[in-house]
Amino acid sequence: MNNLKIFQCENSIDGIFSAIYQAWSSGYGHANIRIEEQSENDNYTNITLFSDYIIVKTDFEQAMKVSQSIKSKISLEAYEMVCRVALSNYQSKGDLIYRFLILGFHVGSKVVGYLSNEVVNRVFKLNRYVNGEAHHIMGFLRFSEQENGILTSVIHPKNNILTLITPHFADRLPMERFVIIDGNRNICSLHLPGRPWVLAEVPNIKSTYHETIMDDNNDEYEELWRVFFDNIAIKERINPGLQRNNLPIRFRRDMTEFIPRENIQIL
Amino acid sequence: MIIQEGMTIQRKLEILSDAAKYDVACTSSGVDRKGTGTGMGNSLACGICHSFSEDGRCISLLKILFTNECIFDCKYCINRSSNDVVRASFTPTEVCELTMEFYRRNYIEGLFLSSGIMVSPNYTMELIFDALRMLRDEYQFSGYIHCKTIPGTDPALVEAIGWYADRMSVNLELPTASSLKQLAPHKNRKNILKPMRQIQLRRESNREYLGIYGGMKYPNEINNDTVYNKAFSNFNNRLNRLPKLCDTKKDNDINNLITSTSDITPYVKPPVTRSRYVPAGQSTQLIIGATDESDYHIMSVSEALYDGFDLKRVFYSAFMNVNNDSSLPSTQNGPPLLREHRLYQADWLLRFYGFRINELLSERTPNFNVLLDPKCDWALRNLDKFPVEVNKADYYTLLRVPGIGVNSARRIITARKSATLDFKDLKTLGIVLKRAVYFITCKGSMMYPIKLNEDFITRELLSVKDKLPFGIERDITYKQLSLFDDVSFHPDEEVKGMLLGGVQ
Numbered sequence: 001m002n003n004l005k006i007f008q009c010e011n012s013i014d015g016i017f018s019a020i021y022q023a024w025s026s027g028y029g030h031a032n033i034r035i036e037e038q039s040e041n042d043n044y045t046n047i048t049l050f051s052d053y054i055i056v057k058t059d060f061e062q063a064m065k066v067s068q069s070i071k072s073k074i075s076l077e078a079y080e081m082v083c084r085v086a087l088s089n090y091q092s093k094g095d096l097i098y099r100f101l102i103l104g105f106h107v108g109s110k111v112v113g114y115l116s117n118e119v120v121n122r123v124f125k126l127n128r129y130v131n132g133e134a135h136h137i138m139g140f141l142r143f144s145e146q147e148n149g150i151l152t153s154v155i156h157p158k159n160n161i162l163t164l165i166t167p168h169f170a171d172r173l174p175m176e177r178f179v180i181i182d183g184n185r186n187i188c189s190l191h192l193p194g195r196p197w198v199l200a201e202v203p204n205i206k207s208t209y210h211e212t213i214m215d216d217n218n219d220e221y222e223e224l225w226r227v228f229f230d231n232i233a234i235k236e237r238i239n240p241g242l243q244r245n246n247l248p249i250r251f252r253r254d255m256t257e258f259i260p261r262e263n264i265q266i267l
Numbered sequence: 268m269i270i271q272e273g274m275t276i277q278r279k280l281e282i283l284s285d286a287a288k289y290d291v292a293c294t295s296s297g298v299d300r301k302g303t304g305t306g307m308g309n310s311l312a313c314g315i316c317h318s319f320s321e322d323g324r325c326i327s328l329l330k331i332l333f334t335n336e337c338i339f340d341c342k343y344c345i346n347r348s349s350n351d352v353v354r355a356s357f358t359p360t361e362v363c364e365l366t367m368e369f370y371r372r373n374y375i376e377g378l379f380l381s382s383g384i385m386v387s388p389n390y391t392m393e394l395i396f397d398a399l400r401m402l403r404d405e406y407q408f409s410g411y412i413h414c415k416t417i418p419g420t421d422p423a424l425v426e427a428i429g430w431y432a433d434r435m436s437v438n439l440e441l442p443t444a445s446s447l448k449q450l451a452p453h454k455n456r457k458n459i460l461k462p463m464r465q466i467q468l469r470r471e472s473n474r475e476y477l478g479i480y481g482g483m484k485y486p487n488e489i490n491n492d493t494v495y496n497k498a499f500s501n502f503n504n505r506l507n508r509l510p511k512l513c514d515t516k517k518d519n520d521i522n523n524l525i526t527s528t529s530d531i532t533p534y535v536k537p538p539v540t541r542s543r544y545v546p547a548g549q550s551t552q553l554i555i556g557a558t559d560e561s562d563y564h565i566m567s568v569s570e571a572l573y574d575g576f577d578l579k580r581v582f583y584s585a586f587m588n589v590n591n592d593s594s595l596p597s598t599q600n601g602p603p604l605l606r607e608h609r610l611y612q613a614d615w616l617l618r619f620y621g622f623r624i625n626e627l628l629s630e631r632t633p634n635f636n637v638l639l640d641p642k643c644d645w646a647l648r649n650l651d652k653f654p655v656e657v658n659k660a661d662y663y664t665l666l667r668v669p670g671i672g673v674n675s676a677r678r679i680i681t682a683r684k685s686a687t688l689d690f691k692d693l694k695t696l697g698i699v700l701k702r703a704v705y706f707i708t709c710k711g712s713m714m715y716p717i718k719l720n721e722d723f724i725t726r727e728l729l730s731v732k733d734k735l736p737f738g739i740e741r742d743i744t745y746k747q748l749s750l751f752d753d754v755s756f757h758p759d760e761e762v763k764g765m766l767l768g769g770v771q
Contacts, residue, residue, distance in 0.1 A: 110684070110685065113681045113682065113684055113685055114682070114685045114686070115678055115681055115682035115685075115695075115696055116682045116685070116686045116688060116692040116695055116696065117685075117686075118695065121695050121696070125697070135313075135315070138315055139315040139316050139317045139318075139327075139373075139376075140317065140318070141373050142372060142373055142374070143371065143372045143373050144372065145371075145372065151371065151372070153373070168309075168311075169373075171301060171302040171309050172302055172307070172308060172309045172410075173302075173307060173371065174302055174303075174304050174305065174306075174307075175305065175306070175307065176307075176371065220277075221368045221369065221372060222372075223277065224276070224277055224280055224365070224369075225369060225372070225374050227277055227280055227281050227284070228280055228284045228329070228331075228369075229318065229320060229326070231280075231281055231284040231285040231288065232284050232285075232287075232288050232320050232326060232330060233288070233320035233321035233322045233324075234288050234289065234322045234324075234587070235322075236587055236598070236601060236602055237322040237323075237324075237585075237601075237602065237604070238321050238322050239321070239322050239323040240321065240323075241323070242319075242322075242323025243319045243320070243321060243322070243323040245323070246316070246319040246323060246325065247318065247319040255318065256372070256374070257318060
């Protein structure tokens with residue numbers, strides 16, 4: 001029987017790496033294997049006929065082995081690329097990583113330069129896409145100060161970039177207590193002064209949570225920021241198209257200066 | 268002059284951000300600096316844009332004037348002393364508080380502090396220095412700081428501020444000394460170029476010093492080191508050794524400054540530390556369209572500044588007649604945005620593509636083509652250098668192909684190590700072929716049979732819509748150009764008639 005073997009795994013780096021480990025050691029042959037990760041809302045994609053489904057239990061030891069061999073047999077650069085792909089919202093990223101690694105273990109570190117190869121090219125583009133969004137969010141993220149002094153922020157990124165941006169903020173604001181909430185994935189990262197930051201799940205987060213925190217506090221600096229934002233534009237050069245191109249609408253729901261205020265008092 | 272006592276911080280911010288908006292530079296790039304672990308702030312070499320204002324420009328720094336009071340009377344400036352506008356000034360503490368609180372909330376990447384001139388250049392710069400020192404030392408801020416230098420400031424102050432700022436800039440404002448005299452009677456060119464040169468030399472000696480010690484030794488170990496003293500004494504000798512600056516003969520100021528053993532010797536011996544002096548380098552700004560200098564003249568000045576003064580950026584600001592001054596050109600139909608855009612394109616060609624300005628423009632064609640970007644224009648005049656074989660050409664040759672930029676060229680170089688590239692592969696690499704297709708071959712053949720004929724390619728390139736930033740299109744009468752489709756026209760001659768040459 002030459003049925004396609006589909007390895008189903010968790011949608012996480014560890015999950016995908018476990019699946020790759022098990023698929024590789026299964027001996028079915030690369031052509032007969034497909035890796036399928038859960039989509040972000042925990043559903044598997046369409047079930048394919050005439051194929052065997054193998055449920056992969058995430059195994060950290062196996063995942064570690066895979067990441068170790070990527071680092072030692074291919075390169076650190078390739079490992080980072082693969083990780084970013086695993087954090088992306090691409091549909092069949094698990095299988096893409098599998099194909100990338102097949103080539104990578106074959107040719108070694110120079111695989112990242114095989115840009116005209118379709119698999120490598122896809123990995124390259126996804127990598128750029130995830131990096132790009134992380135870079136955007138680093139700029140567009142807004143903290144608002146709560147009454148207890150904690151800085152809170154909500155983001156809605158397309159890719160799971162929370163782990164990519166938090167180190168940046170931990171380095172930048174070492175003396176602050178802050179929370180960054182990923183409103184799309186119900187996860188958040190927490191930072192306390194003098195400690196390493198942590199990732200946590202936040203179940204049952206209201207979609208309007210952000211609006212509530214924004215409304216509850218009367219932070220004068222938020223007001224000052226809006227004043228600055230409105231004044232810095234040169235009226236003769238108003239150009240909403242360019243603004244939209246540089247700062248897509250989807251980011252604006254989480255940005256202080258774009259959240260409409262009912263009671264703005266203008267002097 | 269209207270001075271209001273007891274203004275709220277909000278009102279001050281309103282006035283002083285509004286007054287600062289005409290400054291173009293808002294980049295936060297050039298320094299990589301990790302956080303200190305105790306204070307606040309770090310810096311990324313790539314820079315981060317935090318927002319985009321309604322005019323589509325990036326907001327990266329808290330761009331404010333320290334004060335909009337001014338004793339100078341520059342015709343183009345909204346804050347000139349003869350204008351009747353509300354005046355306000357921050358205190359150093361207010362600047363620090365605003366910066367810190369904005370930075371904490373991730374609104375900004377740092378501070379951009381410019382200023383009008385209160386009492387005297389030195390008086391104002393001392394206040395600015397206070398603000399920067401307070402921000403760095405007391406507030407422990409290690410984010411980005413861009414500081415404007417007021418022409419005529421004491422060199423000792425310039426020297427001191429440089430240890431606190433990441434980038435410094437002196438605005439050149441106008442390309443020639445004569446137009447500066449005409450529009451900004453209180454400024455003189457020498458006073459602008461002098462601090463620029465001073466900062467450049469200090470940066471060099473600082474780098475040399477850090478280079479010698481790898482930037483890693485502790486200060487007390489090398490306090491009386493002879494090598495270090497030698498590096499410092501070289502400092503003055505190097506004034507003579509610097510390359511001749513500018514080939515535009517008219518530019519006597521720049522030339523004099525470079526060739527003469529000038530008196531710009533820094534007052535203070537540099538502190539022996541590991542810190543870096545103006546690590547992100549210098550920039551400057553030119554106003555475009557207020558006077559009648561040609562693009563060639565403007566770009567020659569830029570080139571001279573890049574070559575001779577080691578500037579990181581020259582910014583171009585489309586002139587707006589904010590004061591409705593009758594002696595200046597009217598900008599009722601909007602600022603000359605297309606011209607500004609072409610200058611930026613050319614600026615990129617100088618900095619990243621290895622072009623010299625003499626290749627792009629000349630005394631005979633002193634302005635950029637309105638219809639084609641500077642690189643296309645150059646390529647059409649140099650068809651003998653094409654087509655270029657993608658699989659063999661070196662990096663700088665690839666960069667000269669219209670449609671291939673820095674990223675594309677790098678990607679081609681990487682990809683062709685593992686495969687011989689075809690047009691299909693170029694598409695996979697994400698290389699836009701609509702312009703490049705007329706100038707390249709893959710494995711020896713072009714994508715379509717194409718005549719390397721100037722008229723033909725010009726016509727084809729004009730049908731590819733020039734990718735202009737949003738909003739610029741409406742300045743140009745694009746539709747009328749279809750008339751030319753049947754006319755054999757040479758960009759050198761016929762198009763010259765179409766050049767806006769100032770786009771006013």
